[in-house]
Amino acid sequence: MTTVTTINPADGSVLAGYDAMGPAEIEQALAAGADAAAAWGQVPVTERADLLARLAVHLRADAERYAALVTSEMGKPLAQSRGEVEKSAVTADYYASQAPSILAARHVEIDSPAGVSAFVSPEPLGLVLAVMPWNFPVWQVMRFAIPTLAAGNGVLLKHSPNVTGSALALADAFVAAGFPTGLFTTLVVAEEDVPATVGQLIEDDRIAAVTLTGSNRAGEMVGAAAGRASKRSVLELGGSDAFVVLADADVPAAAAAAVGTRFTNSGQSCVCAKRFIVEAPIAEEFTRLFLEGVRALVVGDPTDPATTVGPLARADLREALQRQVDLSVAAGATLAAGGRSVDGAGYFYAPTVLLDAAPGMPAFDEETFGPVAAVAVAVDEDDAVRLANATQYGLGLSVWSRSTERAVAVARRITSGAAFVNAVVASDPRVPFGGTKRSGYGRELAEAGILEFTNQRTYWVSS
Incomplete structure (x- = not known):
């Protein structure tokens, strides 16, 4: 048996x-x-x-x-x-x-x-x-x-x-x-x-x-x-959700939310944001705050109340994630944090941030099922929409702007099963949940x- x-x-x-x-x-x-x-x-x-x-x-x-x-x-x-x-x-x-x-x-x-x-x-x-x-x-x-x-x-x-x-x-x-x-x-x-x-x-x-x-x-x-x-x-x-930060967004709030949504469940969620698409005028500020938040995460024993990021669920998942990171860096992404397994027992992986992400890189094109974030800079709103739609997936979407009318208008131009404005994507029993495309x-x-x-x-x- x-x-x-x-x-x-x-x-x-x-x-x-x-x-x-x-x-x-x-x-x-x-x-x-x-x-x-x-x-x-x-x-x-x-x-x-x-x-x-x-x-x-x-x-x-x-x-x-x-x-x-x-x-x-x-x-x-x-x-x-x-x-x-x-x-x-x-x-x-x-x-x-x-x-x-x-x-x-x-x-x-x-x-x-x-x-x-x-x-x-x-x-x-x-x-x-x-x-x-x-x-x-x-x-x-x-x-x-x-x-x-x-x-x-x-x-x-x-x-x-x-x-x-x-x-x-x-x-x-x-x-x-x-x-x-x-x-x-x-x-x-x-x-x-x-x-x-x-x-x-x-x-x-x-x-x-x-x-x-x-x-x-x-x-x-x-x-x-x-x-x-x-x-x-x-x-x-699968999902490779876009997290779009427009130039008029509350950048500290967006950066804090970005850390929370990407690294919860050790990044092992189909609906958490994976591609962070930021308009150029606020890209530097967002990246700085985002990296500060990522570096403050605590990786360790998941039964310890101080831990914010636990291990990946299996060894093969960690190996696949490492391949995606390595191939993305080889294709031109800049490794700003993490990018490696954590030494010792268990299947831990350091919270990772890849800058200069773009279509053609695994971290942008594929679903990364682990604590890896890909940050791309958009020259303007139209470019942000183009980058957000440059995916085979269409599960969730998060758009950040001080103008909710503008954010909703942008969301309508991007294909997804759900669109959240100034909030992270999450399922809720009161509203339908599901995807589009692949x-x-x-x-x-x-x-x-x-x-x-x-x-x-x-x-x-x-x-």
Whole structure:
């Protein structure tokens, strides 16, 4: 039997080993999940909402245990792990209050023919397969699972192997909150078996839809398989978000926000800013303040409250990041800070700033999944728009200006799934979240997120 082993990225030690599921166990989970989803879809939405409220209470009551598990498995500072759990609880509360109204049948006025009434009812699809990443082990799952369950569906989770403990803990959390057994199930799949297993699950008639948050390569596989099976899919893929600082911006505020957004989660976030595009008149001031903030970051033990940047989640991620930095410097970028691994145990990488970034460099063109920032200078507003759009991605965008009207006008010229003005990009349960271009399609959160995995069923009633 294959064992899935989790490693502490802060020191390289083995945390735990888990027996990978074989075909018979996966079939059992699939069958149980399909049955549970069918029954759950008939439960009144008010009762589903009550369980979501109980889930929020449970998450807050056990937050320290969940946070410690996340930090041990993927290395983010403990305060950020607590933030994941709390954000999940907030989302559960949001849907507990909003799901009944969002999912209410919508009546349509029919003037002719006489005696006809019509309404549209959002109804569940069934069992939804979720393929989730390691960088936000709790939040990435919960931002999909909570609205999906609220809509009356079931969840079959295939999480990243390096956060298997967190994945199993989430399944237990739903049971502890009172959700039916089998409605949310975590599959433990050996890494080498993931492509075949996911493909087979998508083809199975008991899987109604699929969602993935992850790499473009994984998204291409899942999207193609879902298309062949004519099944609904949502893909949240890579990002190389632009952080545009216009000449009339509050530069100290923008620089401080830039440090926070780029280096949270050790830079391992699809939606954090990666390309900092600054208009020439304020480029020198922004760069100085940005570098001051980066040099003040504390790299170290993620369980230490003083730490602001923990390790990368795996050794191979650090190696890939180093290649991107080296190739960017070779292509003309200027290394202003960091640019190397931190000596000692664990997968630490020094917070890095590359100046003179431009299209054609990996740090500008690719998604850098680690604590590396690329700064580019734009000659004017039009050039800033050109540089921001010079990417295959389109997830988030942040624009800084003392004139919100100007900032919104600039944002409208740049393609992205979300645009934030004088604020950093972040998901929030009250507004939709998702990408454009090669950052994916479909939406999570808010009304759009709960309706993604529903059948907008028309009822036409003639008396």
